Amino acid sequence: MTGITGLGNLTQTNTMMNHTMQVEETNRFNALVKAAKSSSSADTNGTVSSEQISIRDTRLNGEFTSDYSGTFKSEADKTAKASGFAANSVRSQGKTIDKTSKLYEKSLELESFFVKMMVDSMRKTVTKANQSENSFAQKMYEDMLYDEYTTALTKNSGFGIADSIYLELSR
Structure with a gap:
């Protein structure tokens, strides 16, 4: 009771x-x-x-996915060098990136969108045994899970797409 x-x-x-x-x-x-x-x-x-x-706060009520606000907080993040794809670019030589700025946060969101498209394409190649038994809720929560995977992958992988976007938009 x-x-x-x-x-x-x-x-x-x-x-x-x-x-x-x-x-x-x-x-x-x-x-x-x-x-x-x-x-x-x-x-x-x-x-x-x-x-x-x-x-x-740019998040909506009831939005449970992670975002990129507060990802980079240290003083070293204000004068970071480009990484990944952007590090090899001739335009980024000697330039620094302020990873604490809103522009970089939005650049990460755009990179996350590209990574999500890649992950979604990869998911389509996987066949499931009980695909007809998936409920709407199960599909929705699986999509949320993969959104979180995408966010974590973008934060930790260092692809450098966000760095390139930031450098292009800030010049």
Whole structure:
């Protein structure tokens, strides 16, 4: 009987957390709208420029995949040399990469997209014994698992695609 009570408490706690997160997001949005209406920098139509909106967290509610924020934190990461594919490029000779910047974070996301396409192509070549018994949820969670594999592979492999993208966009 105590197991059922514990499950009920867990469900109540999750419900309360979700409600609190919704209220917090609503309050942040209302504060943004209020600031935009009272701001003298808003134009006559009441629109807001993109510089006025500060994005603290780019992840969506309920998004459980890893991202690249905070991957590189040390001082040495601010003046890193290009690695992998970019290290062999003539354009990258002597240039440094700030791996702590938002541009590099977005470059990693683009590299991750390329790696995901490669991993998905590799997955298609694998045949499964019970392919007809896979449920929608199983396929969804398997995709999430491979997304995590892709993120880890991008963070740790040193392909250098993100370095090349960063160098091209920052010049």
